[in-house]
Amino acid sequence: MFRKIHSNRDPRDTLYSELRKEFSVYAEKGNRFGRHLAGQYPRFLFGLMIVLLTLSAVLAVVLHRQMLPPKKVATNKPIVIDSSFDQILAAGTALKTTIHLRRQVDSITAKKVLTKDDSLMLVRDLDSLQHIRLTLPH
Structure with missing residues (x-):
């Protein structure tokens, strides 16, 4: 060889x-x-x-x-503080919910044997996490 x-x-x-x-x-x-x-x-x-x-x-x-790209027209839009603040609050709430759901998912998946209730709760939590991820702006 x-x-x-x-x-x-x-x-x-x-x-x-x-x-x-x-x-x-x-x-x-x-x-x-x-x-x-x-x-x-x-x-x-x-x-x-x-x-x-x-x-x-x-x-x-x-x-x-x-x-050359076309020149951008400057638009003078008023700055809306209320909607921006609402978005920050919504993101904070979503983050808090996400952390709570992740802890539940981790505790369920750490078990060696899952019951029916555990399986249903796991599916529901994962769906909730997916819904939160899709609703947040990127």
Whole structure:
């Protein structure tokens, strides 16, 4: 199982050197073609470069305007303290009820054998916890 695997691969060969060996012929042909093209049509390539840079700048400006989110309109709503205070009180009451129900659930689940009454109380408490969780705003 732990036998050493022998390889006849030269340790100096890397992925880059192997890719270079494989594709150097095509890279040289492309390099020669590019030099020939640049030597024959330098003004055309320079003009094409300027046109493409200008087109890129224009597209960046035009598309940037469309990508900005619309400005939000400021609304002056009066601050209602009463409803906020009521929400705080409701959250406190819900928290107190949740703690009480959790203690009951923990005490019921700690028993080794559950009776019918225990099962019914457990289901009722879990339903109450679920209802409290769904009614509270997140």
